[in-house]
Amino acid sequence: MKIIVAVKQVPERDAQIAVAAGGKWIDEGDLAYAINEPDAYALEEALQLKEKNGGEVIALCAGPERVTSTLREALAKGADRAIHVHVDDLASRDTLAVAQLLADAIRPEAPDLILTGLQSDDLGLGQTGVVLAELLGIPHATLILHVEKIDTGLRVNRELEDGWFQQVDMPLPALLTIQSGGNKLRYATLMGIKKAKSKETRTIEADAPAAASTIELARIYPPEKQKRTEMLKGTPAEIAAQLVEKLRTEVRVL
């Protein structure tokens, strides 16, 4: 099976995010970046499918130069090669425009399967995968926890709400968005990191200007508080005493 894993690079989970001047995007200056966590699960699923069924895993990422570090990490974990869609203004393109970039990179490869995370930790729109499947004209399923190769294609376990699941069968080629937690993530080994150096990363320049957006990020800002939060301060013992008081007089559980 030839599998393409589309991954995104996002600010690290604990990063302190600040709104940039102009209020349209964040200040990217000092941010540390990492692979989008659901995409890490998509990569893991791809690597396990390859180990079971043979084939090739190609990591695909769109973004500025910095995203090549995420592609190197994917290669170190076991991807066979990488494709970098070089685009500096990713954040100003809407989902459709980003999916079009990815679709253009994917078509010549004609993969059997495309995997990606169910959503990104930055924008959280949760739809690049589905839009990509639509553009490529292939079937898809979302929130997938388990993938099995069968004679007619794939049998996948899809997560529904409230602890329910559903099995879905589908032909290949197909696209799946992977839910986190289906597998345990692997770490890159020293050998893997060494091997990654000799693996190919192909760069595709996204020269064409982005098509007109259909949704525009007009303004970003700190969230409006839904509740007035009383922040408690002091030594741990002092804070504990204040909390006990609240539990007794306000919350009334003691």
Add this chain to the structure above:
Amino acid sequence: MSGVLVVVEHKNGALGRISLEALAAGQLLAQTLNLEVAAASLAGDPAELSAYKLSTIYAVMHPLLERYTADGYTLALQQLVEKVQPAYVVFPHTYQVRDFAPALATRFQRVLISDVIGFHEGPVFVRQLFQGKLSADYRPVGGGSVFVSIQAGAIRAESVQPAATPAAVEVFTPALEAAQIRTVPGEPFRESAQSVDLTVAPIIVSVGRGIREADNLPLVQALADALGAELAASRPICDAGWVPIERQVGSSGQTVAPKLYLAVGISGAIQHLVGMKGSKAVIAINKDENAPIFEVADYGVAGDLFEIVPALTKAILAAKG
């Protein structure tokens, strides 16, 4: 191009709470823009919709829609949207909607504005970025229908306006062929019987990534024991297998509204907040003072849980004598 079309979802034969919230959101949007609201239900009994203030109820009926598939729903709704030409199509942000609505919007060369928590004049639609650390206003541009999905709990279901007279039900039969549906869906199932019902617990102590290692869990369990509380966890903790999945709170776990929800080391990603923001009182302990959990907390402690939790356990035990 006019009006608002709300696409509802039936769960076990009834409209889910989140569908009523989407109806309320659609009515509110329509009221602001002076538009009419219609609703569409797929392969469900539309009778329940008659109770609400709507211009038309579309009952989308076809044997191929009886079990959900992304292909079937996308094709059926594509035809309905082409016929009705709504200015806005509003969905509840459910797992099912996440599976097909982005494809539907793509057919109209649009992008779904997903997981919306409100709207301002314009209209611009408000949604959260960076796991809730920031909010954003999204403005639809260009022509065509605007597609939005509404986050669970963002708008009160109780604010849905009742009908003075029931709206007319119009049956819409889309042209669908079996060959157009590429996936074969199975019967929904449960992995194991849910043995822990967190929804009835008056006090919940919930733990997140801040706990760092499974070995640190007894710290939080001791606090839960001192309070007589049930232990719960956010998704990453259950994914790691540190706490059983049946104790998970959030969009993929249980939705709870206890008297007290004490969140320890939980940053408060949207997926978690939707499962607990109905709690009567929320106390949050987290090292990052900007963590979104503090937006829904009544009392917050920005500090080291490894110092505060043991001190709190001790103080509670002392208070209980």
